[in-house]
Amino acid sequence: MTSEDGGGGEEFGDIPKGDLVVTIQRVQAQPTEIPGCFELKLDTTRGEITGFLHPCEGRTGCVIFVGGAAGGVDGPADAVYLRLAQALVAQGVTSLRLQYREPGEFTECVLDALAGCSFLKGIGGEAAVLVGHSFGGAVAIKAGELSPLINFVVAMSSQRFGTQDVERLQKPLLLVHGEADDVLLPAASEDIFGRAQEPKRLILLPGNGHGLRESAGDVYRILEQAITDAVGNGSPATGSA
Secondary structure (H helix, E strand, C coil): CCCCCCCECCCHHHCCHHHCCCCEEEEEEEECCCCCCEEEEEEECCEEEEEEEECCCCCCEEEEEECECCECCCCHHHHHHHHHHHHHHHHCEEEEEEECCCCCEHHHHHHHHHHHHHHHHHCCCCEEEEEEECHHHHHHHHHHHHCCCEEEEEEECCCCCCCCCHHHCCCCEEEEEECCCCCCCCHHHHHHHHHCCCCEEEEEECCCCCCCCCCHHHHHHHHHHHHHHHHHHHCCCCCCC
């Protein structure tokens, strides 16, 4: 099973609950060359997690972005994560672009996402959207199920592996997939959509491959609308995908 098709590691059902724990012990932050962006080092009981924080002071809405099996913090669709993180501050949203400790290891990557949730809650976050691409789509769905901070999940070009319990998510789910994706066929998102509970939405983008570059502008607008509707300007989730 390749990392794109399945991801490494084991599924949660095979791991004792005591092993599904990550604790943040120390946080370091330093400014980057991007105005308003800070590089984070989260020292945890499972190792150091790197992230890039774009804070919106005084607001409680957040978004976490996670990448594919190889990791990465800029996102698909012409670095949509980076572009959104910079723009969403004006919409009252704090963004965290998260880099996995062990890219491709499904369980560890979910725990990284949960650590990101814990960090955001610790700095005042009250509600968050979790966005993932490819392997990260499944990470977002599983972490969204497990974290009470998450109230909306977006999975783009998602793989199936790790989504077997998607019906337990019980939160709004938005799936985006390119119809010309030959890495992970759009049937993967169609299958996830069929098993997920409402509220849910599936958007198929004609002519788009796995990286969604062909409709980068549309992807940006879709994500911006979903995130701001859910957590922008301190608003609670709308209850629809």
